[in-house]
Amino acid sequence: MVNKCRTVGSKWVKTKVLLLNKELRKFVPETRVYSQTNLLHMLNKHKMVYIKPIHGSFGQGVIRVEKNDKYRYQAGQTAKSFGTFQGLFAALSKAKLNRSYLVQQGIHLLTHQKRIFDTRIMVQKNPHNTWEATGYIGRVAHPRKIVTNFHNSGKPLPLELLLGSYLKSQKKSDYIQSLRHLGYRIATHYQKSYPGFKEIGVDIGIDKHLKPWVLEVNTAPDPFIFNQLKNKKMFYKVLRYARANGRFLRVKRK
Numbered sequence: 066m067v068n069k070c071r072t073v074g075s076k077w078v079k080t081k082v083l084l085l086n087k088e089l090r091k092f093v094p095e096t097r098v099y100s101q102t103n104l105l106h107m108l109n110k111h112k113m114v115y116i117k118p119i120h121g122s123f124g125q126g127v128i129r130v131e132k133n134d135k136y137r138y139q140a141g142q143t144a145k146s147f148g149t150f151q152g153l154f155a156a157l158s159k160a161k162l163n164r165s166y167l168v169q170q171g172i173h174l175l176t177h178q179k180r181i182f183d184t185r186i187m188v189q190k191n192p193h194n195t196w197e198a199t200g201y202i203g204r205v206a207h208p209r210k211i212v213t214n215f216h217n218s219g220k221p222l223p224l225e226l227l228l229g230s231y232l233k234s235q236k237k238s239d240y241i242q243s244l245r246h247l248g249y250r251i252a253t254h255y256q257k258s259y260p261g262f263k264e265i266g267v268d269i270g271i272d273k274h275l276k277p278w279v280l281e282v283n284t285a286p287d288p289f290i291f292n293q294l295k296n297k298k299m300f301y302k303v304l305r306y307a308r309a310n311g312r313f314l315r316v317k318r319k
Contacts, residue, residue, distance in 0.1 A: 073259065076167055077119050079282045086254050092247065092279045099166035101154055108132040108150070113171030115211075116157070118164055128160065129171065129211045142209045172270045172278045177227045181206045183271070184224050186248035187286055189264040189306040196252045198245035200291050200303045203227040221293035231275065244269055244277060251282060259284075263310040288312070 073079055080096050083089050097103040099116055107114045108130065116128040128140045136153035137146045140160055147153040174181040187200035203224040206212060212219065228237050248267040255262055266286025270278045288307045291300035 073284050074120050076117060076121075076281060077165075079284070080167070082255060082258050083251070083279060083282065085258075089251060089254060089279070092277055094170035094172055094278050094280070096167055096169045099168045104130070104154065104157075104168050105150055107168050107170065108136075111170045113173070115169045115171055117167050117169060119167055120164065126164075127212050128157065130157070131171075139211050169280075172272050172280070174270045174272065175227070175231060177203075177205050177222070177230070180208050181211075182222075182227050183280060184227075184244060184269050185286070185290060186244055186267040186269060187264065187288070187291070187303050188248045188252040188267065189303065190310055191306060192309065196249055196256075197306075198248050199306055200288075200299045201241060201245060201248075202291055202294065202299075204290075221290050223294060223296075240275070247277060247279075251279065255282070264307065264312070285312075 073082075077096075077098065080093065083093050095107070095111070097107065104114070104116075109132070112133070113129065113131045116130060118126040126140075128138055130136070130138045130153070135146045135148055136150055137144065138153065138157060138160075139145075145156060147156065174183060176182065182203050182205040184201060184203050186198060188196055189199050191197040191199075201224050203222045203226070205220045205222055205227070207219060224241060225237060228240065232240050247269065248265075251267055252262070252265050255265060262284060264286060266283040267279060268281040268283065270280045272278065288300070288303045291303050294300060
């Protein structure tokens, strides 16, 4: 049964849609519904995980948990350590809001000037009603935070700049094109379950082996992050498509 809605708020539902596709599944970090048992299993397996609200945006409420010689968690700029898992879990139970969460495999992201970064790929329906990867941008985390979101002190920068330490010239261009194609494949897959979609934003993290990981799919992506780039060509196209797709009635260029 298909759903004609244009947005989906649940991160768990969006993850399960991706897992339906065997080709896309390999890009999805292991994700489970948060519980004491699942948290312990994931920490023992991955050593680092992210706890995310099932419903939420802008990186609000995200907590990073690590297991080394001690257990450690960070929420915002607050970090605490614990000698036992029981101590960690009790503290997390107090720190979290009264809502449902996921626990997701942590990815050791590439860094720029010692700050982690990921990328947002924008995919939109074009005037021919076919999917097109219209925008891409890097997002660098605040030096004392664990999320890269622009609305959570993240800094948008050209992806070419951020990848410059890892890839050169044509290899870098080809790699960015492969990320755009991954976003396109995700959009076409989502449309099978949700044909009402007209645009998505795919948040992709890149590990030290340059493997892309789909951290989240946004079904109401903000086009204005692209206005942070000095070259406005990409922003104007993304905004034009967003308006054509009915996202905004009135939008003034800044």
